[in-house]
Amino acid sequence: MFDFGSYIDLPLIWGLLIATAVFVYVLLDGFDLGVGILFPFAPSDKCRSRMMNSIAPFWDGNETWLVLGGGGLFAAFPVAYAIIMPALYLPVIFMLLGLIFRGVAFEFRFKTTEEKRWIWDTSFHFGSLIAALMQGIILGNFVQGIEVTGRSFSGGPLDWANGFSLLTGLALVFGYALLGSTWLIMKTEDVTQKWARRVSKYVLVFVAAFMGLVSVCMPFIDARIFEIWFSFPNILLLSPIPVLTFLCFVMIARDLNTDREYRPFLLSVGLFLLGYIGLGVGMYPWIVPFEFTIWQAAATSTSQSLLLVGTVLFLPLILGYTAFCFYTFRGKSSHEAMY
Amino acid sequence: MELALDAVLLARIQFAFTISFHIIFPAFTIGLASWLAVVEGLWLKTGKTVYAEIYKMWVKVFAVAFGLGVVSGVVMSYQFGTNWSVFSDKVGNVIGPLLGYEVLTAFFLEASFLGIMLFGWGRVSRKMHFISTCIVAIGTLISAFWILSANSWMQTPQGFEIRDDGLFYPTNWIEIIFNPSFPPRFFHMVTAAYLTTAFVVGGVASYYFVQNKFREHAKVMMVMAMLMAFFVAPTQLFLGHWHGENTMHHQPIKVAAMEGNWERGTNKPLYLFGMPNEEKESTDYGIKVPSGASLVLTGSVDGEIPGLKDVAKEDRPPVAIVFWSFRIMVGMGMAMILTGLVGAFLFWRKKLFDTKAFHYWCVLMGPAGFVAILAGWFVTEVGRQPYTAYGVLRTTESISPVIAEQVALSLAAFVIVYTILFTTGVYYMFKLFKKGPAKIGDGEKYYDHSIEATFTKELTKGKKG
Numbered sequence: 001m002f003d004f005g006s007y008i009d010l011p012l013i014w015g016l017l018i019a020t021a022v023f024v025y026v027l028l029d030g031f032d033l034g035v036g037i038l039f040p041f042a043p044s045d046k047c048r049s050r051m052m053n054s055i056a057p058f059w060d061g062n063e064t065w066l067v068l069g070g071g072g073l074f075a076a077f078p079v080a081y082a083i084i085m086p087a088l089y090l091p092v093i094f095m096l097l098g099l100i101f102r103g104v105a106f107e108f109r110f111k112t113t114e115e116k117r118w119i120w121d122t123s124f125h126f127g128s129l130i131a132a133l134m135q136g137i138i139l140g141n142f143v144q145g146i147e148v149t150g151r152s153f154s155g156g157p158l159d160w161a162n163g164f165s166l167l168t169g170l171a172l173v174f175g176y177a178l179l180g181s182t183w184l185i186m187k188t189e190d191v192t193q194k195w196a197r198r199v200s201k202y203v204l205v206f207v208a209a210f211m212g213l214v215s216v217c218m219p220f221i222d223a224r225i226f227e228i229w230f231s232f233p234n235i236l237l238l239s240p241i242p243v244l245t246f247l248c249f250v251m252i253a254r255d256l257n258t259d260r261e262y263r264p265f266l267l268s269v270g271l272f273l274l275g276y277i278g279l280g281v282g283m284y285p286w287i288v289p290f291e292f293t294i295w296q297a298a299a300t301s302t303s304q305s306l307l308l309v310g311t312v313l314f315l316p317l318i319l320g321y322t323a324f325c326f327y328t329f330r331g332k333s334s335h336e337a338m339y
Numbered sequence: 340m341e342l343a344l345d346a347v348l349l350a351r352i353q354f355a356f357t358i359s360f361h362i363i364f365p366a367f368t369i370g371l372a373s374w375l376a377v378v379e380g381l382w383l384k385t386g387k388t389v390y391a392e393i394y395k396m397w398v399k400v401f402a403v404a405f406g407l408g409v410v411s412g413v414v415m416s417y418q419f420g421t422n423w424s425v426f427s428d429k430v431g432n433v434i435g436p437l438l439g440y441e442v443l444t445a446f447f448l449e450a451s452f453l454g455i456m457l458f459g460w461g462r463v464s465r466k467m468h469f470i471s472t473c474i475v476a477i478g479t480l481i482s483a484f485w486i487l488s489a490n491s492w493m494q495t496p497q498g499f500e501i502r503d504d505g506l507f508y509p510t511n512w513i514e515i516i517f518n519p520s521f522p523p524r525f526f527h528m529v530t531a532a533y534l535t536t537a538f539v540v541g542g543v544a545s546y547y548f549v550q551n552k553f554r555e556h557a558k559v560m561m562v563m564a565m566l567m568a569f570f571v572a573p574t575q576l577f578l579g580h581w582h583g584e585n586t587m588h589h590q591p592i593k594v595a596a597m598e599g600n601w602e603r604g605t606n607k608p609l610y611l612f613g614m615p616n617e618e619k620e621s622t623d624y625g626i627k628v629p630s631g632a633s634l635v636l637t638g639s640v641d642g643e644i645p646g647l648k649d650v651a652k653e654d655r656p657p658v659a660i661v662f663w664s665f666r667i668m669v670g671m672g673m674a675m676i677l678t679g680l681v682g683a684f685l686f687w688r689k690k691l692f693d694t695k696a697f698h699y700w701c702v703l704m705g706p707a708g709f710v711a712i713l714a715g716w717f718v719t720e721v722g723r724q725p726y727t728a729y730g731v732l733r734t735t736e737s738i739s740p741v742i743a744e745q746v747a748l749s750l751a752a753f754v755i756v757y758t759i760l761f762t763t764g765v766y767y768m769f770k771l772f773k774k775g776p777a778k779i780g781d782g783e784k785y786y787d788h789s790i791e792a793t794f795t796k797e798l799t800k801g802k803k804g
Contacts, residue, residue, distance in 0.1 A: 001511065057454035060409055064450045068442045070416045075439035078431020085420025085427075086739040092421055093749045096414050097756055103410040104760055107403050111767045151428055152740045300432045300508050307436040314443040318451075325451050328463055 004308065005301030014076040014304055015287065015294040017311060021072055023276050025065035026135075027179070027269055032059045034180020036102050036128025037173060038199060039121060045114075046335045047192040048121065054187040054333035056106055061322055063099065075307050077297040079151050080287040087146045087153040088138050091160050095134035102127030129173065136172030140165030143283060144221055148291040164217060171210035175272065177203045182252075182265035189332050193261075200264060201256050208249055211275060215242070218282060222290060225282040238281060245274045346743040347735055350422040353750040355720075357414055359713055360757050364408030366712045369483060369529065370536025371401050372476035374563070379469050392776040393556050395460070397540075399771050402457050407764050409450070411757070422746060426727050426737035430507045433499050433515055434489045441485035449478035483529055491521035494719065495589045496728045507728075519589050523582035524719075530575045531715065534675060535708025537567035541678075542705025543772050545698035553775045558692055564701075565686060568679030575672060580635075586722075587636055590729060591645035592654070593722035596661040598632045599625070603646035607632040612666075615658040620648060622662075656724040664717035671711035678704055 004010060032055040042048045074081040085092060105124035109117060137160060144164060147155035181203055184196035219226040228234060248271045255264045285293045298304060375397060382390035416438070419427045427435075455463060455471040463471070498514030499507045509515055541564030547557035587594040599615045599622035600607055609631025613622040630640040637643065647655050678701065685691040723729055727737045 001509070057458040060406075060450040060453055061447065063409070063413065064442065064446045067413055067416050067446055070420070071435075071438045071442045074416075074419065074427060074431055075435030078435055079428050081420045081431065082424035082428035082739075085417060086424045086741045089421050089739075089741055089745050089749070092417055093752065096417060097752060099413060100410040100756060100760065104406055104764070107406040108763060108767060111399075111403070111770065152424070154740070157742055157745050299435060302509055302512075303432045303436050306509075306512060307439045310436075310440050310443050314447075318443070318447040321451050322447070325454050328455060328459060 001302050002305055002309075003302050004305045010301050010304040010308065011076075011294040011298035012285075013308065014072075014298065015285070018069060018072045018076060019280060021065055022069045023273070025062070025069055026276070027272060028058070028062035028065060030176045030272065031055070031179040031183040031265075032062055033102070033128045033132045034176035034178065035184065036124050036180070037132060037177045038180050038184075038196075039125045039128070041199065043191060043195050045117070047188075047195065049335035050188050050192050050333050051184060052106065052109060052124075053335065054184065057325065057329045059103070059106060061325065063103070066099075072307075076299055076304055077287050077292075077294065078299055080292060080297040082151070083146060083148055083153050083288050083292070084142070087155060088141055088160055089157065091134045091137045091141070095131050095138070098127045098130035098132075098134060100127065102131065128176075132173045132176045133169045136169030137165040139172065139279075140168030142289060143168075143218070143225075143279065145289040146291065148288065164221070167210070167217070168214055171207075171214050174203055174206040174210055175275075178207050178268050179265070179272070182268045186261050186265050187333050197256055201253075204249070204252055204256070207271070211245070211271075215278070218279075224290065228282055228284075238278075241274055241278050241281075245271065245278075248274065346741065346746050347738050349743055349746040349750055350738055351734065353422060353746060353753065354418065356750070356757070357411065357418060357753055358720075359716070360761065361408065361411040361415055362712065362716060363709055364404050364411065365479070365482070366528075366532045366535050366709070367404045367539065368401060368408055369479040369532035370534070371397065371404065372472070372479045373533065374536055374540065375401060376469070376472045376476045377563075379472050383465060383469055388779050389555055389559060392779055393559060395779070396556075396771065396774075396776040398457065400768055402453075403764055403767055403771075405449075405453060407760060410760075414753070420739075421749075422739050422741070423727070423737050424739040426732065429505065429732060429737075430728060433496075433507050433509050434492055437485050437489040437492070437516065441482055441489075445478045445482035445485065449475050449482065452478070480529065483532075484525060487525045487528055488516050488518070488521050491524050492516075492518045493728050494518075494524075494723055495520040496731055501731070507731075520582075520585055523578065523585045527575070527578045527582045527715075528712075530571060530578055531708065531712050533567060534571055534575060535712060537564045537571070538675065538678075538701075538704050538708045539706070540564045541568065541682075541701050542703075545701035545705075546772065547775065548692060548698045549695065549702065554692070556776050561691060562686070565679065565682035565691065568675055569683045570679075572672065572675040572679045576676065579669075579672065583636065586719075587645065590722065592647060592650055593656065593661065593719070594636065595645045595647045595649070596656050596658045596722055597665040597718060598636075598644065599658065599662045600632060600644050601647045603643065603649055605633060605641040605643050606630045607644040609635060610662075613662070615662045617655075617658055654725065656722050661718055661722045664714040664721070668711050668714035668718060671707050671714070674704065675707060675711075 035051050035055050039048060039051065042051060070081070073084075101123040102125075105120040105127065109120040109124065112120060140162075141160045144162070146153060147159065178200065181196045181200040185193055185200065188196065219229050229238060248267050252264050252267045252271070255267065283289060285295070287294045287297045375394060378390050378394045378397070381387075382394060452471040452474040455468065456475055459468055459471060492515055495518045497518050498509060498511040500510050502508055540560050544557040544560035544564060547553045548561070583594065583597075586597075595601070595603075596615075598607065599610045599613050601620050601622070606629070608625070608627035608629050610622060611626045611628065613625040613627070615622045632644050633642040634640050647658065681697060682691060682701075685694055685697060691697075725734050726732060727734050
């Protein structure tokens with residue numbers, strides 16, 4: 001039985017790994033959920049086919065990061081998984097149902113007749129929308145903390161339905177829409193691309209507004225978060241985050257008026273990264289806020305060690321062939337059924 | 340019967356429902372992926388377009404099945420937490436890493452290369468496409484390895500200790516991963532998946548014979564399906580027997596339920612039919628082969644067979660479900676073996692492609708594998724009751740502290756959504772079967788869909804949409 005527990009801080013490494021997996025998920029599934037959110041607003045059916053084809057080869061791989069997030073949490077912090085899932089029971093179930101409806105649409109849309117296509121277009125749009133909204137609600141509840149007695153959730157079934165969570169839910173919907181629209185700028189051309197540029201401008205305004213609102217609310221949720229952000233010298237060390245965020249917004253807004261194709265997407269990714277770091281800073285070191293730290297919730301070190309070996313071996317490989325897939329399907333997407 | 344909602348029962352029904360729905364698709368795709376790899380390999384080797392046409396038709400079926408498997412599988416990975424959080428907390432140290440390994444070594448592999456398998460036709464080289472199909476096939480097997488290891492550990496847990504805090508701690512990973520029931524379960528299940536696919540393929544081929552269309556493709560499909568039925572179905576009988584002996588050794592009460600045997604003893608009969616009665620603790624209306632169970636399970640007529648009365652009533656699984664599911668599974672297996680024998684005979688007499696009655700029979704046998712797999716899982720999972728981790732953690736002690744209404748609501752939602760999806764999925768699959776393989780045109784070259792080709796097309800046609 002190998003055990004690295006005495007050489008390295010396993011819970012910290014696992015906390016970072018899971019935070020990374022969740023972030024990669026948010027980025028990757030973010031752009032394809034975003035495409036789903038924007039789906040009904042596209043100017044034509046041909047555009048919609050192009051939009052769908054631009055993400056069809058990737059969505060399955062993207063969603064696997066969600067399974068890694070869930071599976072990783074179960075393996076590395078079982079008690080956190082055992083508390084968070086029952087606490088967010090309904091949002092998790094709704095999210096899964098949303099993901100089901102949008103996942104099957106990829107297969108069914110091109111197999112049905114044109115008159116019936118609207119069924120799967122609807123399923124794709126609302127599935128994406130609900131999944132995104134629920135993920136935002138889950139996030140909002142996570143940062144507000146969870147009621148715990150012993151090693152179990154002890155709150156009510158509707159604790160998750162509150163104002164702040166709705167705010168984060170909507171913020172994430174618009175955030176994903178921005179990732180989606182800038183992705184489309186990159187992956188499409190002509191009519192679809194022009195439309196995506198226009199949509200990006202609208203969405204950007206909403207993203208800025210919601211990000212501002214959430215940022216203003218955050219420090220007042222818990223004194224500990226306030227402390228982290230506004231004590232000296234933290235306030236100075238952390239000040240680049242809001243400054244860079246502001247810079248990203250300005251640059252995206254400017255890029256949308258030029259014919260740059262890649263930078264708006266990359267800057268949107270940057271925006272997400274900054275928001276995520278801002279959130280992570282406030283949450284550290286909690287895995288079940290404000291009840292269990294990563295060290296208190298950690299699986300036994302032999303379990304974390306075993307999975308760490310697998311992660312070190314396989315994660316680079318996964319990143320490698322994921323990159324290969326994105327490379328294979330580089331370039332602009334077509335509107336024809338692809339196989 | 341009490342009318343109040345029982346969260347444990349509801350959570351169990353929900354698990355049974357969602358896992359039963361889910362297992363249908365991986366069971367199909369495990370076999371289908373390997374078969375597609377063989378078909379594409381044959382195409383590369385022989386260059387006959389018939390293989391490419393079969394591949395292109397079935398890869399669409401594969402995509403639908405895989406999609407449904409993915410969406411219902413994501414649900415499974417979260418259900419441990421939502422409905423069985425206490426179980427997750429207690430055994431997370433032990434089976435968490437196994438599931439983690441499944442994601443790392445299989446899910447990403449399958450998901451990424453599936454993209455190339457489906458959308459890469461003509462975009463990557465033929466060899467790379469073939470490699471992608473093989474990787475997806477290997478991915479499905481790796482996935483089966485880990486999930487069956489975790490499941491088997493729940494059946495025959497070892498390599499752990501329970502400490503004062505009530506949590507399970509691993510003591511030996513090799514013992515955990517290669518727990519006693521894992522090897523037979525793995526081979527039994529993978530073989531079952533291969534047979535399931537073979538019978539679907541044979542069923543579709545027979546449908547084409549009956550309709551007298553796509554005969555050229557149907558011949559290839561039929562021969563391949565019958566080869567599987569002839570060689571692999573009997574092999575499965577031995578694997579199943581191995582699994583049964585293993586269960587008798589490690590989970591004797593499950594075997595007692597499968598045999599409908601109440602009193603431990605020798606010269607126990609094999610029930611072909613019977614009604615297990617849990618009240619009276621007997622199996623009524625039995626049609627039995629004297630000393631049959633003893634002979635099959637121990638190899639001798641006076642072998643000793645465990646009885647349900649070996650343990651207290653509250654430690655027994657629901658007998659009737661296990662008893663009946665077992666008979667359905669074995670019945671399907673026997674029908675498959677018979678099909679293989681008849682198929683081989685007809686092939687030898689050169690009548691395989693022209694015997695209408697046999698084709699109708701094969702169409703009927705198309706879904707046999709699914710029925711057998713579901714029945715088999717009911718035997719092993721219901722037979723594990725009343726425990727989640729056999730002998731060490733009871734089902735009633737594994738449930739989340741969620742209220743029954745929530746479980747009822749989500750159960751209702753899953754039933755409705757899955758029913759719609761299943762119907763639609765099956766509908767589209769039948770549509771694909773009906774449409775059949777499309778001819779690959781003479782003028783069409785493999786690279787017609789490549790980026791370079793698209794680019795030249797765009798240049799000659801001018802800009803569009």
